[in-house]
Amino acid sequence: MTYEISQRFFFDAAHTLRREIETEGSARVHGHTYCGEIAMTGAVDPETGMVVDLGQLRALLEQVRLQLDHHLLDEVAGLGIPTLENLCAFIARFTAPSGVRLSRVSVWRDGIGDRCDLRLP
Template structure:
C-alpha cells in the first residue's frame, strides 16, 4: 500500500518577469501571495504508522518559507527566473534529501488563478 501525505505553506514575495504578453506590468517589481504544497508518497512505516513524520516535513517547509517569504525572488540563489515552474523545481530540489523524497510539488497563486504542478513520481 502506498500513501500520499501533503503539507502546505504560503509566502509573499515580489519578482519581475521578462515576457512578451502583459509585458509592462511584469517587468516592474510586483508581488503575489504564493501557496505551495509538497506531497510525499510511500508505504506506511509499521513501527510509526507514518509515511513521514509531519513534524519533520513542517520544519523543512518552514525553512523553505523563510528562504522565499518577503524576498525579491529574482535574487534568491538557485531559483533562476522566478516562474511557477522554477519555484516547483527549486522546492523539490531543496527537499530532495527527505525520506521519502517529494513525489509532487504544486505552487499556485489564488488571486491570479495560476498554478503549476511538478510530478516527481517514477515514470512521470
C-alpha cells in the same frame, strides 16, 4: 496500500518577469501571495503508523519558506527566472538533501488562478 501525505505553506514575495504578453505590468516589481505544497507517496511504516512524520515536513517547509518569504525572487540564489515552474524545481532541490522523497511539488497563486505541479518519480 499506498498513501499520499502532503503539507502546505505560504509565502509573500515580489518579482519581475520578462514576457511577450502583459509586458508592462510583469516588468515592474510586483508581488503575490504564493501557496506551496509538497507531497510524499508511500506505504505506512508499521512501527510509526505514518508514511512520514508531518512535523518533519513542516520543519523542512519552514526552511524553504525562509528562503522565499518577503524576498525579491529575482535575487534568490539558485532560483533562476522567478516562474512557477522554477519555484517548484527550487523547492524540490532544496528539500532533496533532507532525504524526504517527494512525489509532487505544487506552487500556485489563488489571487490570479495560476498553478504548477511538478511530479517526481
